[in-house]
Amino acid sequence: MAAAKRVHAPALDLQHGKVDMSHGSGGRAMVQLVAELFARHLGNAYLGQGNDGAVLPAPLLAGRPGRLVMSTDSHVVSPLFFPGGDIGSLAVNGTVNDVAMMGATPLYLSAAFILEEGFALAELARIVASMAQAARTAGVPVVSGDTKVVERGKGDGVFISTTGVGVLPQGIDIGGSRARPGDAVLVSGSMGDHGVAVMSRRENLSFEAPIESDTAALNGLVAAMLATGADIRCLRDPTRGGLAATLNEIAAQSGVGMMLREPAIPVKPVVAAACELLGLDPLNVANEGKLIAVCAAADAARLLAAMQAHPLARDAALVGEVIADTHQFVQLSTALGGRRIVDWLAGDQLPRIC
Amino acid sequence: MAAAKRVHAPALDLQHGKVDMSHGSGGRAMVQLVAELFARHLGNAYLGQGNDGAVLPAPLLAGRPGRLVMSTDSHVVSPLFFPGGDIGSLAVNGTVNDVAMMGATPLYLSAAFILEEGFALAELARIVASMAQAARTAGVPVVSGDTKVVERGKGDGVFISTTGVGVLPQGIDIGGSRARPGDAVLVSGSMGDHGVAVMSRRENLSFEAPIESDTAALNGLVAAMLATGADIRCLRDPTRGGLAATLNEIAAQSGVGMMLREPAIPVKPVVAAACELLGLDPLNVANEGKLIAVCAAADAARLLAAMQAHPLARDAALVGEVIADTHQFVQLSTALGGRRIVDWLAGDQLPRIC
Numbered sequence: 001m002a003a004a005k006r007v008h009a010p011a012l013d014l015q016h017g018k019v020d021m022s023h024g025s026g027g028r029a030m031v032q033l034v035a036e037l038f039a040r041h042l043g044n045a046y047l048g049q050g051n052d053g054a055v056l057p058a059p060l061l062a063g064r065p066g067r068l069v070m071s072t073d074s075h076v077v078s079p080l081f082f083p084g085g086d087i088g089s090l091a092v093n094g095t096v097n098d099v100a101m102m103g104a105t106p107l108y109l110s111a112a113f114i115l116e117e118g119f120a121l122a123e124l125a126r127i128v129a130s131m132a133q134a135a136r137t138a139g140v141p142v143v144s145g146d147t148k149v150v151e152r153g154k155g156d157g158v159f160i161s162t163t164g165v166g167v168l169p170q171g172i173d174i175g176g177s178r179a180r181p182g183d184a185v186l187v188s189g190s191m192g193d194h195g196v197a198v199m200s201r202r203e204n205l206s207f208e209a210p211i212e213s214d215t216a217a218l219n220g221l222v223a224a225m226l227a228t229g230a231d232i233r234c235l236r237d238p239t240r241g242g243l244a245a246t247l248n249e250i251a252a253q254s255g256v257g258m259m260l261r262e263p264a265i266p267v268k269p270v271v272a273a274a275c276e277l278l279g280l281d282p283l284n285v286a287n288e289g290k291l292i293a294v295c296a297a298a299d300a301a302r303l304l305a306a307m308q309a310h311p312l313a314r315d316a317a318l319v320g321e322v323i324a325d326t327h328q329f330v331q332l333s334t335a336l337g338g339r340r341i342v343d344w345l346a347g348d349q350l351p352r353i354c
Numbered sequence: 355m356a357a358a359k360r361v362h363a364p365a366l367d368l369q370h371g372k373v374d375m376s377h378g379s380g381g382r383a384m385v386q387l388v389a390e391l392f393a394r395h396l397g398n399a400y401l402g403q404g405n406d407g408a409v410l411p412a413p414l415l416a417g418r419p420g421r422l423v424m425s426t427d428s429h430v431v432s433p434l435f436f437p438g439g440d441i442g443s444l445a446v447n448g449t450v451n452d453v454a455m456m457g458a459t460p461l462y463l464s465a466a467f468i469l470e471e472g473f474a475l476a477e478l479a480r481i482v483a484s485m486a487q488a489a490r491t492a493g494v495p496v497v498s499g500d501t502k503v504v505e506r507g508k509g510d511g512v513f514i515s516t517t518g519v520g521v522l523p524q525g526i527d528i529g530g531s532r533a534r535p536g537d538a539v540l541v542s543g544s545m546g547d548h549g550v551a552v553m554s555r556r557e558n559l560s561f562e563a564p565i566e567s568d569t570a571a572l573n574g575l576v577a578a579m580l581a582t583g584a585d586i587r588c589l590r591d592p593t594r595g596g597l598a599a600t601l602n603e604i605a606a607q608s609g610v611g612m613m614l615r616e617p618a619i620p621v622k623p624v625v626a627a628a629c630e631l632l633g634l635d636p637l638n639v640a641n642e643g644k645l646i647a648v649c650a651a652a653d654a655a656r657l658l659a660a661m662q663a664h665p666l667a668r669d670a671a672l673v674g675e676v677i678a679d680t681h682q683f684v685q686l687s688t689a690l691g692g693r694r695i696v697d698w699l700a701g702d703q704l705p706r707i708c
Contacts, residue, residue, distance in 0.1 A: 012475060013475065014475050014476055014479050015476055016474075016476070017474070017475040017476075018471075018472050018473065018474055018475060019469045019470065019471055019472060019473040019474075019475065019478065019503055020471055020472075020503070021471055021503050021505065022503075023469065023501065023503050024469070024501060024502045024503030024504075025503075030501065033501065034499075034501065037475065037478060037479055037482060038482055038499060038501070041479070041482045041483045041485070041486040042465075042482060042485065042486045042489070042495075042496045042499070044495045044496070044497070046462070046495060046497035046498075047495070047496060047497055047498070047499065053498060054462075054497040054498045056461070056462055056497060058412070058420070058461075058521065066412070066420070068422075068462075068519065070462055070464055070497055070498050070517075070519060071464070071498050072464035072465070072466045072498050072499065072500050072515070072517055073466060073500045074466040074467065074468050074500050074501075074502045074513075074515060075502075076468060076502045076504050107410070107412075108400070108408075108410055108422075108424055110408075110424055110425070110426035110517050111396075111426070112426045112427060112428040112515040112517075113428070114428050114430060114468070114513055114515075115373045115377065115378070116373065117372075117373055117374055117375055118372050118373060118374075119372060119373040120370075120371070120372055120373075121366060121367065121368050121371035121372060121373065121391065122368055122369055122370070122371075124373065124391060125368050125391055125395070128391060128392055128395045128396060129395045131395070131396065132395040132396045135396070141396075141398045141400060141401070142396045142398070142401060143398070143400035143401055143408040143410060143424055144400075144401065144407060144408045144424050144425050144426050144517075145388075145392060145396070145401065145426065146426050146427045146428055146515075147377065147378060147384065147387065147388065147392070147428075148378045148428045148429075148430045148513075148706075149373055149374070149375050149376075149377050149378025149379075149705070150378075150430050150510060150513075150706065151375065151705070151706075153507060154509065154510040155508065155509065155510070156504060156508040156509070159468055159502075159504075159513070161426070161428060161466040161468075161500075161515030161517075163424075163426060163464050163466075163498075163515075163517035165422065165424060165519055167412065351503070351505070352502075352504065352505075
């Protein structure tokens with residue numbers, strides 16, 4: 001749960017207000033809900049870290065102190081099956097990635113299923129098999145599980161909540177508050193593939209070229225990046241809210257601005273075309289197999305080369321830099337020399353994308 | 355996810371079958387679903403341990419090997435608020451207890467919320483505040499969270515999936531397969547309170563005396579029990595499926611039978627009366643603040659005394675013993691000298707009890 005930023009909206013109406021779809025969007029409304037309701041009650045130093053996972057001391061395990069990382073996500077993607085993946089592979093990869101984004105080695109997953117009465121066992125088996133395959137690929141076993149069933153009309157087929165636990169090697173310190181002016185901003189590949197794949201399937205659109213979700217476990221890529229010894233300040237996977245929300249989160253946590261070069265941001269032509277049609281900006285669209293890295297400028301070329309050498313980041317690119325900006329704006333310079341501010345999603349363009 | 359036992363039902367129809375409410379009951383249908391679908395795909399040595407939590411090596415944390423325990427549960431209780439608790443306190447206590455039942459010290463919780471569009475923020479705030487209070491009482495912070503929102507009619511107010519992580523001190527080895535003939539069977543207090551409190555609220559029944567859920571975190575009680583040095587073989591909280599399901603699970607895992615004395619099993623008179631009215635057996639009804647312990651007979655009196663000295667187990671009782679039985683039956687001797695078999699729930703008497 002990330003820190004709030006520039007929320008000019010009125011405070012949540014905790015007496016008469018209702019949950020609306022924007023509270024799940026990854027945008028400002030969700031940040032506000034987390035800050036004003038969840039953090040207000042549950043707040044503690046770990047929850048307040050505001051990264052993809054919490055870094056936790058493991059005081060009882062060793063003579064020297066160890067650190068655990070823990071991260072959780074519920075998955076409610078609709079439809080359950082989409083080009084390139086399904087809710088099962090997504091639930092594994094999404095949580096493996098959140099642990100990996102802390103620089104940690106993901107070790108174990110748990111999975112809790114909420115099934116709707118009447119859901120076909122054949123579809124459930126297909127989802128669980130896909131989950132098992134994704135867990136094998138990532139090298140992270142599902143070690144604990146639970147199943148609950150709710151009446152027809154009280155759920156939607158299947159929801160899967162996964163939690164990941166990993167260990168953080170000594171000396172690694174990666175987090176959203178470590179970006180500094182002058183740092184380089186890198187992305188591991190094309191933006192928007194997952195969200196557009198899901199939306200296309202939902203709207204029954206088809207395009208000339210197939211659009212597939214990029215869902216993938218990034219723990220191997222992160223290990224390769226760490227092995228370079230580059231000074232990596234932040235790692236984050238741009239899921240709900242896309243690149244725009246993720247960079248705004250980092251800017252707010254670090255108290256910096258960012259300047260991106262639009263032509264440098266990889267977007268597949270077919271995804272760009274689909275976004276035009278759907279009225280979306282690819283920078284607001286969820287990714288499920290990509291990461292953003294902020295690193296010391298001097299290490300950027302070395303880190304980029306290591307990324308491009310990994311099968312999951314062949315199209316990695318240096319897309320901008322961190323700048324000093326008390327307004328903490330994320331800006332974009334366009335091919336034509338203009339500039340625009342890359343803002344959070346205001347409402348809820350993309351419900352149930354993950 | 356516990357091991358299957360004496361399932362004479364035909365195999366699941368994975369081609370044309372559907373999820374039904376019994377698959378969430380904690381009874382045989384659920385065990386069958388776990389065995390034939392989940393374990394078949396996801397199976398590994400950790401998931402196959404069949405206890406409330408998985409015991410995990412933590413190889414990277416220390417010179418000497420540490421062990422983690424991880425456990426997860428989704429909570430879908432209906433109604434969300436019931437006498438003695440709500441889904442928030444239940445979600446904390448249920449998962450703290452699953453970790454504690456391994457003999458581990460629960461350290462951290464994660465919580466993932468699936469909210470239904472239109473749910474009142476005031477109720478959500480009440481639930482989260484209750485969760486925070488339960489976490490403080492248990493001494494286990496919520497360190498990672500997630501919120502998703504689904505459309506009206508695709509959820510039911512709020513579902514909460516919690517995952518707990520704890521550490522297992524050296525030398526502790528507690529599990530469902532360790533019961534041996536001659537061992538004593540103890541319960542920490544009255545059976546059936548939680549399930550009857552929820553059902554009464556659901557059916558709008560009221561009784562002469564109030565019936566309240568027993569929801570409570572048992573990590574402190576477990577610590578007091580471990581401190582006695584008694585040889586505790588198994589600890590388990592009898593939630594879905596109640597005492598009957600839990601003892602049948604242990605009997606199956608250990609390859610033993612059990613003989614219980616019905617008059618020794620604590621059931622509050624008002625709960626017994628409500629069960630009569632609702633057509634329930636208190637031994638099949640869920641508890642959320644009770645545990646079952648199997649221990650070496652020689653240590654039973656000492657363990658029982660320690661339990662009775664703890665505020666959450668004042669009514670603890672020695673209710674029976676483990677016997678050799680190749681059929682792995684759990685039997686009950688009645689006050690009148692008769693005997694009956696205490697079986698799993700066949701169908702789904704108590705949907706959405708936790």
